[in-house]
Amino acid sequence: MAITLSGDQALPGPPLSARLSPPQVWGIVLLAPYLLVFLAFVVYPVGYGLWLARHPASYVALYHDPIFARAAVNTLIFLVIGINIKMLIALFLSGFFAQQRPWIKWLSVIFILPWAVPSIPTILSVRFMLNPEWGVVNQLIFKFTGDDGPNWLNDPSVALAMAIGVHIWKSLPFWTLILLTGRLAISHDLYEASDVDGANWWQKFKYITWPSMQTLYVTCTLLSMIWTLGDFNSVYLLTGGGPADLTHVLSTLGIRYLRLDQLSLAMASIVCAMPFVLPLVYFMMKRLSR
Amino acid sequence: MKLPTLREVGTEAKLLLIGIPVFIWTMIPIYHMFLFAISPKEDAFSGKLWPAHPTLHNFSIVFHQQHYFLRDFWIQFWNSTVIALAAGALTLFVATAAAFSISRLRVPGGRAVMNLALFTYFIPAAFLAVPMYRTMGNYGLLNNHWSLILAMVTIASPYAIWVLKQASDKLPVELDEAATMDGATTLQLFRLVYVPLMMPSLVAVGTYAILLAWNEYLYAFLLLSKDTDITLPVALGNFLAADDSPWELLMTTGFIYALPPAAVYYAFKRYMVGGLTAGAVKS
Numbered sequence: 125m126a127i128t129l130s131g132d133q134a135l136p137g138p139p140l141s142a143r144l145s146p147p148q149v150w151g152i153v154l155l156a157p158y159l160l161v162f163l164a165f166v167v168y169p170v171g172y173g174l175w176l177a178r179h180p181a182s183y184v185a186l187y188h189d190p191i192f193a194r195a196a197v198n199t200l201i202f203l204v205i206g207i208n209i210k211m212l213i214a215l216f217l218s219g220f221f222a223q224q225r226p227w228i229k230w231l232s233v234i235f236i237l238p239w240a241v242p243s244i245p246t247i248l249s250v251r252f253m254l255n256p257e258w259g260v261v262n263q264l265i266f267k268f269t270g271d272d273g274p275n276w277l278n279d280p281s282v283a284l285a286m287a288i289g290v291h292i293w294k295s296l297p298f299w300t301l302i303l304l305t306g307r308l309a310i311s312h313d314l315y316e317a318s319d320v321d322g323a324n325w326w327q328k329f330k331y332i333t334w335p336s337m338q339t340l341y342v343t344c345t346l347l348s349m350i351w352t353l354g355d356f357n358s359v360y361l362l363t364g365g366g367p368a369d370l371t372h373v374l375s376t377l378g379i380r381y382l383r384l385d386q387l388s389l390a391m392a393s394i395v396c397a398m399p400f401v402l403p404l405v406y407f408m409m410k411r412l413s414r
Numbered sequence: 415m416k417l418p419t420l421r422e423v424g425t426e427a428k429l430l431l432i433g434i435p436v437f438i439w440t441m442i443p444i445y446h447m448f449l450f451a452i453s454p455k456e457d458a459f460s461g462k463l464w465p466a467h468p469t470l471h472n473f474s475i476v477f478h479q480q481h482y483f484l485r486d487f488w489i490q491f492w493n494s495t496v497i498a499l500a501a502g503a504l505t506l507f508v509a510t511a512a513a514f515s516i517s518r519l520r521v522p523g524g525r526a527v528m529n530l531a532l533f534t535y536f537i538p539a540a541f542l543a544v545p546m547y548r549t550m551g552n553y554g555l556l557n558n559h560w561s562l563i564l565a566m567v568t569i570a571s572p573y574a575i576w577v578l579k580q581a582s583d584k585l586p587v588e589l590d591e592a593a594t595m596d597g598a599t600t601l602q603l604f605r606l607v608y609v610p611l612m613m614p615s616l617v618a619v620g621t622y623a624i625l626l627a628w629n630e631y632l633y634a635f636l637l638l639s640k641d642t643d644i645t646l647p648v649a650l651g652n653f654l655a656a657d658d659s660p661w662e663l664l665m666t667t668g669f670i671y672a673l674p675p676a677a678v679y680y681a682f683k684r685y686m687v688g689g690l691t692a693g694a695v696k697s
Contacts, residue, residue, distance in 0.1 A: 150600040151521030154511035158571060159527065161508060164553075165546065165568040166534050172552075173545030220432050231433055233680075235440050240679035242629040244647040245668025248654070249447040252661055260446065293443065347536075354538025356632045361651065375540030379632070382544050390544045397541070405536040412532060412576070 177391035186392050191380075195372040195393075198284055202373055203349045206288035211345045214296055218303035219333070239297040247361040250290055251277070280370035283363045287371060291358040299344055306340040307333065343411060350404050353397065447672075450665035472666040481663055483653055486641050493638075494628055494645040494671075497559055501566035501627035506620045509571045513578035514608055518590060519600070528579060535572035540632060542569075547636045561637040562645070566630060570623040577622075581615040582608070618685040625675050646671045 144152075186192045221232050238246065253259045254276040262273030277283045314332045323331070356375045359365065365372040365380060372380060374397050381390035418426075451472055453465040474480075479487050512531075516524035534542075546565055547556075555561035589611075593603050609616070631647040638644045644652075650668055653659040679686060 147519045147600045148521060150604075151515040151519035151524070154515040154519070154604075155521055155524070155527060157508045158512040158531070158575065161564070161568055161571060162527075162530060162534070165549065165564060166542070169542065169545035169549040172549060176545075176548075217432075217436065220429070220436075223429060225429065228429070228433065231437060235436060236679075237440060237444060237676065240676045241444065241672040242631075242647060242675055244629075244631050244650050245447055245665070245672050246443045248650060248668060249443045249450075249665060252450070252665070253443070253446055258661075293439070297440075350536055351538060354540035356540040356543075361631075361654075364654075375538065378540065378544045379636070382547060382636075387544070387548060394541045394544060401538070401541075405533060408536055409529060409532050 173391045174395070176388050177395045179388060182388045182392035183396070185389060186396065189389075191369045191372060192377065192393060194370055195374055195377040196396075198371060199353065199373045199397075201284065202288055202291070202355075203352060206291060207345060207348050207352055209288075210292045210296055211299060211341065211348065213292070214299040214303050214344075215337075215341060217296070217300045218307050219329075221300065221304050222307050236297045236301065238294050239301075243294050243357045244361060246294070247290055247357060250286070250293075251362050254286060277363055278367050280367060283367065284359075284371045287359045287362050290362055291352065291355055294358065295348070295352075299348060302344055303337065303340065306337050310336050343408070346404055347408060350401065350408065353401060447665045447669055450662045451669045453662060455660070455662055472662050473670070475663060476666050476670060481660060483649075483659065484663060484667065486649070487667065489642050490644060490646050490649045491671075493559065493643065494647075497562050497566070497634075497645060498624045498628040500559075500563045501570065502620050502624035504563065504567045505570040505574050505623035506616060508567060509574035509578055509619060510609070510612070510616065512571070512575045513582055514604055516575070517579045517582040518585075518603075518608060528575065531572035531575050533572075534568070535576065539569055543632055543636060546633070550637055556637060557639055557643055559638070559643070562630070562634055563627070565633045565637065566623070566627040569633075570626050574619040574623060577619055578612065578615055582612060585611055614685055617682060621678060621682045621686060625678060628675050 221228060221235070253261050256262055256273065256275040256278070259276075261276070265271065265273035274282070276286060310333065315328060318328050318332060353373075354375050355373070356379065359371060359373050360376045360379070363371045365376050369380070374393060378390045378394050381387070381393065449463075449465065452468045452470065454467055454469050454471060476484055476487055479485050512527070515521045516528055546568075550556050550561040550565070553561075555564070585608075589607060590603060593607050598606065629647070630645075631651065634645045635648045635651060638648065641649075646667070650664060650671065653664040
């Protein structure tokens with residue numbers, strides 16, 4: 125990258141300690157707005173939040189709250205199963221969208237829609253589809269089998285699976301697009317050479333595609349995991365955490381405590397997630413700030 | 415004309431076998447929403463693929479605010495618009511200034527600020543929401559549009575700075591040197607050289623921030639509460655409060671709400687894909 129402007133490109137003028145050159149004064153002035161935003165809306169809230177979460181009693185209360193344990197498990201299921209399924213599908217579809225066909229090009233324009241439209245109306249749309257009495261899914265089940273369909277969002281595991289489905293629906297296009305850019309960067313000559321050698325598609329994937337994409341794939345998976353921790357909408361708007369608060373994930377649980385005016389519990393539940401989040405964040409930062 | 419071989423037909427069939435489910439999967443929730451929006455109330459639940467009597471009546475009800483849930487539709491639409499545009503403009507200002515300072519002026523400590531910004535970028539937004547809510551209360555900004563605008567700027571600017579810094583690192587240093595040689599001041603350099611050259615990335619970042627603010631639900635729902643203050647997504651969420659909420663109107667409003675960002679996305683797709691996804695994950 126173009127970060128070749130290190131030591132040998134040092135700014136002219138007197139040493140820093142003596143006097144700042146006009147560009148450097150401007151540099152500080154121009155950096156100030158962001159620093160102000162950062163101090164006022166990141167440093168202060170985070171510090172204040174940690175201060176609120178300082179009492180060991182909050183953690184004891186969390187430990188005894190069955191909803192917290194359930195939310196932690198749900199979050200893990202969401203991340204470990206949901207994200208990996210999503211990324212595998214994205215990897216597969218990136219291969220599909222890499223095919224040069226006019227109709228696939230058109231399909232890719234449509235395919236990006238879930239990512240381009242806001243999530244709220246579409247999540248509510250899914251919620252209505254799954255409504256046990258009036259939803260179109262159960263209407264169709266009734267029409268074809270004459271039986272009443274299941275009460276989709278009333279069974280915790282089905283409801284959580286549906287929330288994961290909504291999440292996948294929403295963010296699959298984005299990750300497919302990213303993996304597609306990675307795939308298109310692979311030199312076509314490699315595939316042509318392997319065609320000459322008579323390689324089948326699995327061998328091409330194993331020896332050409334995967335080696336050049338694995339770093340990108342792992343980065344994407346980790347990034348998606350971090351962000352999914354903050355996926356409030358998919359769960360909150362589809363299930364509302366219900367039935368009986370059994371489908372909460374950590375992000376909706378924090379808001380639930382907040383709504384119940386238990387701010388210290390809300391912060392404590394977030395602090396509990398930090399030992400898992402911070403290493404991932406640190407790892408990603410290292411990778412992106414190279 | 416050569417007839418396609420059996421093998422080619424087979425490949426095409428396999429591709430279609432993937433493409434058709436992908437198309438159906440993508441379209442179902444959106445089509446379902448659209449179907450509700452154009453169906454009269456009694457038709458909406460019939461489970462048909464196309465209503466017997468498609469109508470735009472629902473749109474007319476929404477536009478004329480003829481329902482209890484919709485009595486503040488236009489003001490909520492306006493709130494969403496103002497907040498999105500203000501957040502976009504502020505993010506653009508904050509991020510462009512910071513990226514110029516870090517990348518072109520190489521201000522001391524710039525790298526550390528970049529890392530802090532990246533750190534914020536990775537903290538899940540829902541986790542920051544809880545302390546942010548309390549902080550806005552302490553600042554006395556709750557139920558004020560500024561709280562949401564500033565929260566959106568906080569969330570959008572780290573990524574914006576990062577994308578802009580990546581792009582401006584690619585501009586040759588000689589450009590700045592030549593301009594300085596000709597006697598340009600730092601501000602002139604910023605205004606006359608930097609900003610014009612960065613236009614494509616600026617468009618991408620501005621669009622990103624506007625869409626982020628327009629689409630935001632969680633922060634809007636925490637920070638704003640009065641019916642005339644809230645944004646459209648919060649109003650949509652409020653429909654769920656009642657058991658007898660009019661679905662067809664909710665879906666119509668949702669459809670109207672989803673149109674502007676989709677249009678903006680497709681209009682600026684060129685910039686978005688180039689500026690955002692290429693920079694999103696650097697392998």
